[in-house]
Amino acid sequence: MTVHFKKAAIVGIGLIGSSLARMLKEYNVADCISACARSEKSRKTVLELNIADAVFEKPQEAVHDADIVFVCTPVGSIPAVIKEFMPFLKTKAIISDVGSVKAEIIKKVFPELREDVFFVPAHPVAGTEKSGPENGFSELFQGRWCILTPTPQTDRTALSVVRAVWETAGMKVDEMTAKRHDTAMALMSHLPHLIAYTIVGTAADLETETRQDIIKYAAGGFRDFTRIAGSDPVMWRDIFLNNTEAVLDGLQRFCEDLTVLQKAIRQKDAATLQNWFERTRRIRNEVVEARQDQPENEKLLLKNKG
Numbered sequence: 286m287t288v289h290f291k292k293a294a295i296v297g298i299g300l301i302g303s304s305l306a307r308m309l310k311e312y313n314v315a316d317c318i319s320a321c322a323r324s325e326k327s328r329k330t331v332l333e334l335n336i337a338d339a340v341f342e343k344p345q346e347a348v349h350d351a352d353i354v355f356v357c358t359p360v361g362s363i364p365a366v367i368k369e370f371m372p373f374l375k376t377k378a379i380i381s382d383v384g385s386v387k388a389e390i391i392k393k394v395f396p397e398l399r400e401d402v403f404f405v406p407a408h409p410v411a412g413t414e415k416s417g418p419e420n421g422f423s424e425l426f427q428g429r430w431c432i433l434t435p436t437p438q439t440d441r442t443a444l445s446v447v448r449a450v451w452e453t454a455g456m457k458v459d460e461m462t463a464k465r466h467d468t469a470m471a472l473m474s475h476l477p478h479l480i481a482y483t484i485v486g487t488a489a490d491l492e493t494e495t496r497q498d499i500i501k502y503a504a505g506g507f508r509d510f511t512r513i514a515g516s517d518p519v520m521w522r523d524i525f526l527n528n529t530e531a532v533l534d535g536l537q538r539f540c541e542d543l544t545v546l547q548k549a550i551r552q553k554d555a556a557t558l559q560n561w562f563e564r565t566r567r568i569r570n571e572v573v574e575a576r577q578d579q580p581e582n583e584k585l586l587l588k589n590k591g
């Protein structure tokens with residue numbers, strides 16, 4: 286399905302919003318792209334980099350007459366932002382979002398939804414640890430998954446339109462319930478970030494000499510953890526505040542497994558350790574075979590940075 290809009294609006298034009306805006310322009314998906322950025326700095330960057338045709342401070346100004354509105358702000362702000370611009374939407378406008386947590390957003394948005402507009406919850410699972418409009422790039426989504434989490438209330442035509450947008454961006458698109466999405470993301474993305482935030486914080490708490498050594502010789506695992514732990518603090522604060530149950534459940538399982546490995550190390554139980562690491566290596570191979578090891582995004586990012 287080919288999609289084309291007279292006007293698309295993007296509310297929150299940071300890494301994801303600006304990558305989407307660039308993609309919509311490059312693939313001629315919208316005649317006009319209108320953006321909303323809260324800060325003066327972001328508005329200036331959007332205009333200087335020609336990411337959108339117009340940029341406004343207030344969401345209601347950006348969504349005026351838009352056929353589709355993508356909300357790309359941190360998870361905790363998405364329901365309130367949608368509520369703010371809802372009265373200013375034209376009839377049959379589609380609202381979609383890119384939030385990394387789905388159930389909480391759905392729970393808050395659907396009761397407030399006007400009868401003559403549509404809401405399609407979505408999560409393009411693509412990103413980097415960078416934030417802000419200056420770091421976006423149109424190829425960010427290529428080859429990655431986008432998960433749509435429709436409810437029985439979701440309009441099927443609007444759902445197909447949003448699917449077509451993300452397919453145009455080069456994404457593979459799947460549909461599932463918000464609960465299934467949030468459970469999978471808790472283990473696949475949220476828990477690994479929590480572990481990175483913890484381990485880098487633990488290193489920061491060590492006495493000065495050890496901490497300086499760790500930073501000076503940072504390599505391998507720790508260096509990768511610092512990259513993840515450098516992710517946007519507000520975005521990740523909101524993810525943990527909104528996917529609480531699934532993250533706590535994953536954390537419980539993680540702690541139990543950690544205790545097994547702790548015991549194996551203390552008891553010098555070589556077989557348990559080796560079996561465990563062989564099993565995880567097989568999982569890594571499956572990830573590589575499924576082409577989810579993501580080198581293409583890193584290459585694209587480097588290319589983009591010149």
Ligand code: NAP
Pocket residue numbers: 296297298299300301302322323324325327328357358359360362366383384385386408409410411412413414415416417418517520
């Ligand atoms: P980002 O680069 O920090 O951009 C966030 C944007 O939202 C900025 O334009 C910011 O405006 C605006 N904003 C922040 N708080 C706001 C508020 N309370 N009200 C209105 N606008 C607000 O973040 P991002 O990485 O693009 O993430 C945006 C969304 O995408 C999040 O919901 C996140 O969960 C989701 N997501 C992120 C990734 C990823 O890897 N980064 C991947 C998939 C999905 P100013 O710059 O003007 O302050």
